Amino acid sequence: MTTPTVELAAFLRTRRERLDPRDFGLPPRRRTPGLRREDVAELAGISVDYVVRLEQARGLRPSAEVVEALAGALRLAPDERAYLFDLTRQRARDTDKLVTAATPPLARLVDDLAPLPAMLLNHRYDILAWNTGMARLLVDLDTLPPAQRNSMWLCLMHPQVREFYLDRERVVREGVAHLRAAWAAHPDDRALTGLIAEFTAGNEDFARFWAEQDVKVNGRGRKVMRHPEVGVVAVEFETLRPVQDPDQLLVIFRAADEESQAALDRLTRAAAPASAPTPARSASGAGCRP
Incomplete structure (x- = not known):
């Protein structure tokens, strides 16, 4: 690095x-x-x-x-x-707060957004909280160790998720551009520096895109996925930054068309057959970026 x-x-x-x-x-x-x-x-x-x-x-x-x-x-x-x-260290920043756990109000909000798939990220793409809709759409995050609960790691390294996006190159390129901006904004975050070094050494695509010096923070967009159970799903995502917790990113997926909505409905029914909804999982208590 x-x-x-x-x-x-x-x-x-x-x-x-x-x-x-x-x-x-x-x-x-x-x-x-x-x-x-x-x-x-x-x-x-x-x-x-x-x-x-x-x-x-x-x-x-x-x-x-x-x-x-x-x-x-x-x-x-x-x-x-x-x-x-x-x-150049000319922009004001909060160097005292490096977020590693979801705040309880935001974790509850992730739960309340169900059945829409939603998750809470920090600046390094660690997944801090998620609901069952997101777990069903991407991967069962409860089965992964905490170090792998990172949307960029999933996109680059996870055997299932790395083949998930139909336009994988664009997804990876946009993720790299976000991490570059996050690295400059958090120069004291050694975990982020280590993560980037791991990705650069272990993934040719990441290393190639990182060398291009592109910087971009994407707040919304569209992604097309090939889900192993329900086939092709097109989603639109929106990323919100809470005023009181600006280093946490709330990501919400919505179906982009009727066929994709039907596919998400099938996943939701498979995830919650019981009458009571399953609460959002939190990385702190539950023991590609979009």
């Missing part, structure tokens, strides 16, 4: 190289991609030497004003801009 200084250098370089000089009124370049360092320096209003030292990871810590100027010069998307501020 690299340091934030090295990551900053690589991120600035890859963002510069992806830009088309013609979009800035500059002639295209044949030998090297993107803008030159001189171009970025001029657009940002800083010296060329400063850009060079940043891209060489020479220990600089740019001010918030310089970071903002670089973000504008490189035409960063909102998630990329936030990532740049995190890498």
